[in-house]
Amino acid sequence: MAKDKKPRRPRAETPKGFRDYFGAEVAERNEMLARIAEVYHLYGFDPLETAAVETVEALGKYLPDVDRPNAGVFAWEEEGDWLALRYDLTAPLARVAAQFRNDLPSPYRRYAMGPVWRNEKPGPGRFRQFYQCDADTVGAPSVAADAEICAMLADTLEAVGIPRGDYLVRINNRKVLNGVLEAVGLNPAEDRETADAVLRTIDKFDKVGPGGVRELLTTGREDQSGAFIDGVGLGNDVADTVLAFMQAKGADAGATIGTLREVVSGSNIGATGVDELEQIGDLLAAQGYAADRTEIDPSVVRGLGYYTGPVFEAELTFEITDEKGRPRQFGSVAGGGRYDDLVKRFTGQAVPATGISIGVDRLLAALRAKGRLDGTTKGPVIVTVMDRNRMAEYQAMVGELRQAGIRAEVYLGNPKNFGNQLKYADKRNSPVAVIEGEDEAARGVVQVKDLVLGAKIAESASLEEWKSQPAQREVPRADLVTEIARMIGAGD
């Protein structure tokens, strides 16, 4: 940005990785958020809206050993403090739970909806600002809280238009995984690095399959591009146990639980984890959230290191066609789990917490892929301007229409070229245009034009041709509102 370039005009561009949302995109998202909020509200969750900006300290995003924030957040220095845009809604919740711990009810059930920001390389369909919609319970140690979150997630998906059978809430438990590691002689608490490497490997199960996971757990593997990925360096026997765990899903929850008990035998933490999974499964089954909506699935990992117990993932099970025309499962739209240590960062005291985060933009994409959102908004009735001097009368017409709940507006561009008015109505997806020139005014009538019928010829036709179409009728001025209400099927 050298000085000599100053006189040029500014570029009208969003920063890289950011985008604008127009019309139906905004309305459909707001509608979805409102429906999700309704379910959360019914479950007793209260809304919380934190600011977009947090201290880097509160976010826990200082890089180790340097006084600079992690590169993954958008951050800036402000009078000696580093501030940053929140990168999720969980870190602000942990801060709030600590800051207001004496005032908030305990347990504290809260939901939050809003954008989060990631300073990551943008890619196709990957933006640096996107919406999350979270619900968490802070201060509830029992797995009943986890079961509640899973039930609520299922209800939420149905409320936004994903029918039963098209989704599955899959549940696992970090404690079981830790039990597996313990059973093969690894101590996750002592060797965090290896444990995390195992987690990351298991997370690739969907992509690389059991054979690939085995290679990655042991000696390594060549990926699709030919690059060699180092293995974790575990023995084959250990890999066997991990794979047995991941593939423990049986014909029903009981069978899965049985296999898991075997795999973790000898590990206390593993046994606790299996007990918890069993309880969650029982609680869900008792409430009718059976195998058609939820399942125990040991292959669910969830990337984040901070989970300490049950983890959940909502997957859409229907197929869509990807960019290359191949069918594929839509995949995950929400995930979460129990994280008992996040508030402790601030207060020193462990506070049990569990929750989920819904990827709103992905969920919207799913509904669009299924044709359940059409991406259009009903356009307004357009009162055209035939005679500039009659503007007050045109504005009175739209006033009457709005009183009746009908979306309506006067054309406010340059009225000289009537064709432009029609093109505008077309672009706005208008159902009806109203025309009243001097002649009509003198006779106390208006022309009403059904644009759904008329759209095809609107672009080429002259005013006279256009007016002769059968879709256009003359009605008494006094009947304007009732006539249009009839045409568009009452107010929208």
Added chain:
Amino acid sequence: MAKDKKPRRPRAETPKGFRDYFGAEVAERNEMLARIAEVYHLYGFDPLETAAVETVEALGKYLPDVDRPNAGVFAWEEEGDWLALRYDLTAPLARVAAQFRNDLPSPYRRYAMGPVWRNEKPGPGRFRQFYQCDADTVGAPSVAADAEICAMLADTLEAVGIPRGDYLVRINNRKVLNGVLEAVGLNPAEDRETADAVLRTIDKFDKVGPGGVRELLTTGREDQSGAFIDGVGLGNDVADTVLAFMQAKGADAGATIGTLREVVSGSNIGATGVDELEQIGDLLAAQGYAADRTEIDPSVVRGLGYYTGPVFEAELTFEITDEKGRPRQFGSVAGGGRYDDLVKRFTGQAVPATGISIGVDRLLAALRAKGRLDGTTKGPVIVTVMDRNRMAEYQAMVGELRQAGIRAEVYLGNPKNFGNQLKYADKRNSPVAVIEGEDEAARGVVQVKDLVLGAKIAESASLEEWKSQPAQREVPRADLVTEIARMIGAGD
């Protein structure tokens, strides 16, 4: 943030000037935004949601002569580009109107709602992130667009709960003010600095009165703290004309217009401005937005330099009591006007635009001051936990209640101390608590407790005392939902 301080825990605090919004605060704002959106939608406006982040270049917030952003925005450097949080919703609209000028309908009516950020010194009730809610029409040169915005603003205020008589949309025109300056021998286009100083002075009319304005326009004035404020340096005759303009408001619009014509006599731009005001007044009157809702008021200035024609301000006219117990008018909650040059920055072509911005937080404060929002949320029915082993049954109960549309939850804290469960219900503002121990379960009944009645004694009473209260009744388990629906007056 020296290294030696590293081991301490992070502070659980919002950055200075930011805050969190809880429960009803969030719900009430969302409800208000939804009502405003409904009105905007009826008027044919489409939603637009831009990202929080813009390039500083697009925001036009580079300081003159330095390659650093204006201190008033939160900004950071990112691979050589300066990015910043938007400080209003108008600058992003100008960028969008330029970037998508070939795709958007013209005129483009859009509304936008969301937070904006100001890097300003925070003060009591003054935050660095706050909501705006804007509606603008881009590409409509006629004052009919300005009249439409004013009508919509009046409708919006009524839709959110400000009754007619409690607000006034005041309208002025920058062209009239420029005409006044021209009439006294100043050329605003040539001497922008003096013109802006006059604008700023007029804007202080409400605070300092006509005498104060006269002093500030001429030789200067001592303010309340004793500090001397330099005057603009105009002559007394010029001050006379400016004051005549500001006080031109007559008994009705006709009288005001008549006086204004006299004050600007000899100035073309002034005459155009008065014509425009007259047309806006006529258009509004023809649609029924008469003197009880809108008025021509020459004392309205609106601070921003970028307005080029009509300017509007919505004022709440009722009195509230300020922090010191003194009655005062609530004042402005929305403002806007015509700005024909903002898009030109990008494209070089002038694009007429006009719009308003509603200060959502101030409007919410007004409704709270008038007692029209109570700041509370209906709490959930609480199913207490008398017996941990019956958790599945308790969760089934809340499931049934939710099916009936009743907000409900199981107590998920440590159930040992029953008093804590009651305190929790109290804190959540719960209408009803449900109690089912082993005994009740065996008999097929539940206890339902009306907490509105019981609240008074909840804190001190023991379980036995509490259970003996008349507000508590035993009902068959099968009648749980119907009984509670009856108690709380149907679903919430």
